[in-house]
Amino acid sequence: MSGCTSLPRSGPDDGAIKSQATLHYTADKKKPLTDYVLIDLTENALTYFPFTRKKGLRDSFGATRKGPPELPLGVGDIVAVSLFESSAGGLFIPSEAGSRAGNFITLPNQTIDRDGTISVPYAGQINAVGQTPAEVQEVIERRLADRAIEPQAVITLVEKKSSQVSVLGDVNQPAKLEMNQAGESVLDMISRAGGISGPATETEITLQRSNTTATVAFKDLVDKPKENIxxxxxxxxxxxxxxxxxxxxxxxxxxxxxxxxxxxxxxAEGVGKAGGLLDARADPGEVYLYRLVDPAILASMGFPVTAKSGAGFPTIIRANMRDPSTFFLAQQFPMLDKDIIYVSNADSVEVTKVLDIVNSVSGGVSGPVVDVAAGRTAGRLLKN
Structure with missing residues (x-):
């Protein structure tokens, strides 16, 4: 028997681990390691586990799909100011210039400073932040009315830097992007950032605006135009x-x-993706789904359970696939992230395992006595 110690092994056996432990916290075999609720999958139980949808972008931010936002001038924008007079000899066009088409001058490009203003000769500092180009033009014309000859002002937006949107995360080209004056949707901005880098079915889009944040599945953003605000x-x-x-x-x-x-x-789809039930091993009546369920849901079902704040209560859903109607219920029962599916072996499989062990011990010995002994041994082991 000393040769048995040299048999191949991938590591220490159960006996060595137990015997060499400094301390051993043992579980009470008569009690479960944790409390849990067992629920049979029925038509009534199904009503407590509906598919849930997150609040979409449209619901969180209002119907901003109706039209693009107005983009007023802001700090950092670069503008060009052109000043026109109806004839020469005025404030900006000298008299010796004569009559010519387009009596105007264009000032050097200006960046709207932190004070929110631009400077126009003889008109002074003009507040531009929060104003449209047309509104700024009107202020300039009013201030020059007594000094220039029928002045007209034209504000041209050279570069927009105050209306930026940041696109971050799992996109191919994360960036802070300038908005188009015509307006751009969430998908437009993602497209300009190179598109998503992961699978569409596993991608979520979160939009943050001021103190409001909302998340929507990328698939919903594509399939539901109203969400693409x-x-x-x-x-x-x-x-x-x-x-x-x-x-x-x-x-x-x-x-x-x-x-x-x-x-x-x-x-049903989860079981199918897992290869279905093995015909030679599985018990169709013992298909289980393990999940931590909100105690409020269990309480509404009549289970007076409690759990730590924010934690779910251990719950097992049992589906009897021997019943043909259960397949319809399983096709409506939603799977959640981190669920566990367990398919139990049929009782006959356990008997076969025991008989295989007995037969391997008895070796080549056969006969009625051995068969009876094997049957008794199998029955005794199964009871244990």
């Missing part, structure tokens, strides 16, 4: 990839972490 100066568009996954264990065709790859995923 116009952006405003100072907005921040944040693009993020929200990878949603669930775990599959037990007698399913695929075990491990599985991506949703869809905006919405149902329990």
């Amino acid at each position: 116009f952006v405003y100066p100072g907005d921040v568009v944040y693009v993020s990839r929200e990878r949603r996954t669930y775990l599959a264990f037990g007698a399913s065709g695929l075990n491990g972490r599985i991506d949703f790859e869809e905006s919405d995923l149902t329990l």
Whole structure:
């Protein structure tokens, strides 16, 4: 038997780990490690677990899809001022210039300073911030009316720097972008930033405006034009990839972490993505979904449970796939991020495992006595 210590092994066995532990906090085998609620998937239970939708951009920011915002002049904008007079000999056009088409001068480009003003000769400092070019023109003309010959002013916006929108996160070219005077939507700004860099079904768009923030799925932004609202100066568009996954264990065709790859995923689709139920192992009546559920939902179902603030209560949803009608319910039951699907083995599988062990021990010995002994051993082990 001493040779057994040299058998191949990937690490210490259970006995070595237990015997060499300095302290061992043991669990009470007669009690579950944590309390949980078990709910059978029925038509009534389904009503407590509907698909939920986040409040969209339109609901959060109002119907700003109706038209683009007005873009008044702001600090940092660069403007050109042209001054016209009806004839020569006035304030800006000397008399020796004679009569010529277009009696005007154009001042050097000016940047609206931090005080929000521009400077015009003989008109002084003109407040420009928050004004439209037409409003600034009117002020200049009024101040020059007594000094120039029928003055006319034209304000030309050379470069717009005060109406910027930041597009950040999972886009190909994050940047702070100048808004177009014609108005631009959320998708317009994302497009100018090179588009999203992740899968569309896993991408969420967050719009921040002043003290209001709202998030919408990229797919909803594309599929629902009303959600694609116009952006405003100072907005921040944040693009993020929200990878949603669930775990599959037990007698399913695929075990491990599985991506949703869809905006919405149902329990039936989740089981299907996990390879379905293994015909030789699975018990169709024992398909379970593990989830932390809002205690308020459980309380509305008649379960007086409590949980830590902000935490969900451990809940198991059992789906009996032996019942044909359960497939319709499973196709309506929404999966959530970090859910766990577990498919239990059929009882016959456990019997087969025990018989395989007994047969391996008995070796080549066969006969009625061995078969009876194997059956008794299997029954005893299953009871334990």
